[in-house]
Amino acid sequence: MESRWPACGAGRQSVTPAHTKAALLTGPRGMVAVASVPVAEPRTGELLVKMEACGLCHSDLFVASLEKLPVVPLTLGHEGIGRVEALGAGGAGVAGFAIGDRVGITFLASTCGVCELCITGRERFCQRQLNFGYTVHGALAGYAVVPAPLLVHVPETLPAAEAAPLCCAGWTAYGALREAGLQPGQSVALFGMGGLGHLAIQYARHFGLRVAAVDVSENKLEMARSLGADLALTAENAGRTLQKQWGGADAAIVLTGSPAAIQQAFRSLKRTGTLIASGLSTNQYELPIVDTVLKGISIRGSYLGTRADLDEVFRLAQSNVARAHIETHSLEQAPELFEAMRRGEILGRAVVAF
Numbered sequence: 001m002e003s004r005w006p007a008c009g010a011g012r013q014s015v016t017p018a019h020t021k022a023a024l025l026t027g028p029r030g031m032v033a034v035a036s037v038p039v040a041e042p043r044t045g046e047l048l049v050k051m052e053a054c055g056l057c058h059s060d061l062f063v064a065s066l067e068k069l070p071v072v073p074l075t076l077g078h079e080g081i082g083r084v085e086a087l088g089a090g091g092a093g094v095a096g097f098a099i100g101d102r103v104g105i106t107f108l109a110s111t112c113g114v115c116e117l118c119i120t121g122r123e124r125f126c127q128r129q130l131n132f133g134y135t136v137h138g139a140l141a142g143y144a145v146v147p148a149p150l151l152v153h154v155p156e157t158l159p160a161a162e163a164a165p166l167c168c169a170g171w172t173a174y175g176a177l178r179e180a181g182l183q184p185g186q187s188v189a190l191f192g193m194g195g196l197g198h199l200a201i202q203y204a205r206h207f208g209l210r211v212a213a214v215d216v217s218e219n220k221l222e223m224a225r226s227l228g229a230d231l232a233l234t235a236e237n238a239g240r241t242l243q244k245q246w247g248g249a250d251a252a253i254v255l256t257g258s259p260a261a262i263q264q265a266f267r268s269l270k271r272t273g274t275l276i277a278s279g280l281s282t283n284q285y286e287l288p289i290v291d292t293v294l295k296g297i298s299i300r301g302s303y304l305g306t307r308a309d310l311d312e313v314f315r316l317a318q319s320n321v322a323r324a325h326i327e328t329h330s331l332e333q334a335p336e337l338f339e340a341m342r343r344g345e346i347l348g349r350a351v352v353a354f
């Protein structure tokens with residue numbers, strides 16, 4: 001089927017390099033280090049992808065904070081853009097992809113494909129999913145070997161480094177906003193102005209919403225204002241401030257893992273408002289039951305989005321409606337970038353360009 005792939009045994013050597021450099025998590029709660037790792041030969045249904053760029057996500061730090069890891073050492077990264085370099089097993093099981101195609105790697109590596117969630121377009125909730133940079137090696141490496149089914153095509157017109165954050169930050173932010181189910185003219189409060197938040201403002205404006213941006217960093221609030229947030233508030237007492245200024249928000253979306261942010265988000269809601277939790281954390285949040293009941297508050301989790309959401313995120317970037325603010329770095333800088341991210345110092349998204 002894939003005639004561009006040389007026939008097996010035709011005397012051609014594999015194009016798969018023996019080794020590549022990768023940003024590795026060295027162990028549970030371990031350090032991030034750049035080291036050389038072996039590259040697997042792609043098997044049936046898999047592709048070898050030469051990476052062009054990969055974003056750094058707070059979920060990478062979440063994985064790094066876990067007490068147990070399924071793979072050690074683990075190549076991090078789930079915001080990868082690259083080109084197909086080779087098709088496994090002569091191209092069997094990789095329909096729709098050809099050598100040279102530009103592809104995106106997200107957090108979803110594979111799902112079962114047959115459960116109720118998978119067959120109704122909600123495969124992101126599949127119980128048997130594998131995740132890049134968590135349960136399988138990720139995209140913060142010169143090469144990645146990936147299963148074809150959940151790989152996405154990425155428009156050629158977007159620079160790789162700018163497209164990378166859309167694979168997680170953009171997709172997650174867009175999915176969370178759509179989950180909020182708001183109508184034009186309604187209001188949303190966005191908590192956390194990092195990689196997700198700065199894109200969420202742009203999607204919210206695209207949806208015709210009134211937008212309040214909340215963060216602890218004045219630099220990030222400044223960015224939020226420049227992106228068109230109607231209100232930019234420091235996190236402390238943001239809930240009360242929103243009650244005073246707007247009479248509360250129709251929805252609050254928490255894009256960080258901070259329990260303090262969830263608390264403020266809850267306080268910021270109008271009666272019958274919706275709280276969407278989207279940032280990952282191992283922390284707990286104590287639910288105020290009386291207010292939840294008497295004010296008719298809805299609380300939902302939101303994880304990634306639909307396949308259509310991801311296509312839309314790429315389309316909105318292509319048409320200049322919502323673009324990622326990025327700073328690019330070399331792979332060697334990954335360890336210090338994760339530390340800077342932990343300290344909340346990254347404006348927009350840090351992206352490794354290969």
Ligand SMILES: [Zn+2]
Pocket residue numbers: 057058059060078107168169
């Ligand atoms: Zn992510």
Ligand SMILES: [Zn+2]
Pocket residue numbers: 111112113114115116117118123126127128
């Ligand atoms: Zn499934």
